[in-house]
Amino acid sequence: MELSVIVCTYNRCRLLEGNLAALSVQELHPPVAWEVVIVDNNCTDDTAKVVDRATDGFPTALRRVQEHKQGLSNARNRGISEARGRYLLFTDDDTRPQPLWVQSMRETFQNRPCDAVGGKVDIIWPGAKPAWFADELISSLAGVEYGAQEIELCSERPPLGANMAFHRRVFERVGGFDSALGRIGSKLLGGEETDLFRRLCEAGMSGIYQPRAVVRHLVEPERLRKKYFRKIYFYGGESRGRSYSSQAARCIAGVPTFAMRQFCQKIAGLARLARSRDPAESFMTELQAWWLLGFMKGCAAARAASGR
Secondary structure (H helix, E strand, C coil), X not given: XXXXXXXXXXXXXXXXXXXXXXXCCCCCCCCXXXXXXXXXXXXXXXHHHHHHHHHCCCCCEEEEEECCCCCHHHHHHHHHHHCCCCEEEEEXXXXXXXXXXXXXXXXXXXXCCCCEEEEEEEXXXXXXXXXXXXXXXXXXXXXXCCCCXXXXXXXXECCCCXXXXXXXHHHHHHCCCCCCCCCECCXXXXXXXXXXXXXXXHCCCCEEEEEEEEEEEECCHHHHCHHHHHHHHHXXXXXXXXXXXXCCCCEECXXXXXXXXXXXXXXXXXXXXXXXXXXXXXXXHHXXXXXXXXXXXXXXXXXXXXXX
């Protein structure tokens, strides 16, 4: 089989239904053998029924597998082991892949000597953007826009989970997603995609950004609240702290002193920005403080786990 599309889901059957509808109208010329694998990560809603209903009349093989170990990385790794395709395409249950998404991914692998492909992710806004929303926050909503031309991906410009694909040999060479990273239930840890792509690059493999491979990402109203971004930044910092090597840094209880110093500077900056008329700048400074707080927690947890 040439292609496998892997979609991991956890209690979002309403969103998954729209995702499957979008996948059912993919245009492939010439036709090739492909499949869709839904990884059910302990769903307690109607996910099984949604997949069963979609199976009738679906244009290609559609099946649901279960991964009982909670966590997005665990679910993705289960999808990798279950998939039959040479090329493994990943997207999320709250995306709407555009009709030429699969075709564009396939053509990129065929026409370019690459091991990975990342595509464009357009945001579907539920309403007007808040005044405090800075452009830097787009990536926290899985938005990706690296331009209108094909370019090489790199560690500073990696693909994101809503729209990425890999040749199967990537996982055979560098392993799967790190189960210590990535979302676990409602805990918004991250970093697993960046970690995998870093290992891919270190192994001498390469990736291409393909702007024609487009998915649209639905942003639910609750994700446009400050609380959501605070959690994203805190858990992002914690993920980085858990994998950070502090051997070259001066530390107190495993926490680098530079992080403590920067955290204090951000808090002082917030006090100054309290008089600012730029809510986006003020909120970004606050989020950087949250990230540093999570980073320090992650560093301390890593030290405790190592027994040092």
